[in-house]
Amino acid sequence: MIADLAKALGVSIAELLTGDFRENTNQSANMKKMLFYVCPICGNIVTSVGAGTFSCCGITLLQQEAEQCDANHDIKVEVIDHEYFVTVQHAMSKDHYISFVAYITSGSFEMVKLYPEQDIAVRFYKQGHGILLAYCNKHGLFQVRV
Numbered sequence: 719m720i721a722d723l724a725k726a727l728g729v730s731i732a733e734l735l736t737g738d739f740r741e742n743t744n745q746s747a748n749m750k751k752m753l754f755y756v757c758p759i760c761g762n763i764v765t766s767v768g769a770g771t772f773s774c775c776g777i778t779l780l781q782q783e784a785e786q787c788d789a790n791h792d793i794k795v796e797v798i799d800h801e802y803f804v805t806v807q808h809a810m811s812k813d814h815y816i817s818f819v820a821y822i823t824s825g826s827f828e829m830v831k832l833y834p835e836q837d838i839a840v841r842f843y844k845q846g847h848g849i850l851l852a853y854c855n856k857h858g859l860f861q862v863r864v
């Protein structure tokens with residue numbers, strides 16, 4: 719019944735239940751405006767080239783706002799040959815770790831998933847100017863322009 723009402727109104731069930739209607743302004747789908755949503759319960763990662771309403775573990779996911787790097791989440795980038803070599807000095811314990819590193823240009827997106835106890839040392843083939851991001855499971859998303 720709820721599904722029928724949502725369909726009749728042209729909205730998703732999540733939008734209907736939360737009253738939070740999303741209309742995309744990123745209609746050209748510029749990848750640099752890619753959005754990240756991370757489930758606070760299971761760590762699931764959802765990426766989108768436009769705003770949307772996504773749910774996981776029974777809750778609506780909040781859009782992650784990328785912040786500039788701080789002293790504890792400082793993304794270091796070296797250019798080696800045709801690659802960006804990305805490192806972050808950060809804890810990689812079970813409770814507090816960098817969950818992923820991503821590289822976005824206007825036309826491409828690449829993500830490397832990281833796990834506790836792993837080194838944060840990631841290489842991306844250089845494809846022009848873009849954004850490098852690192853997601854900390856406790857402190858959120860950080861970015862640096864390259």
Ligand SMILES: [Fe+2]
Nearest residue numbers: 814854856857
């Ligand atoms: Fe952190």
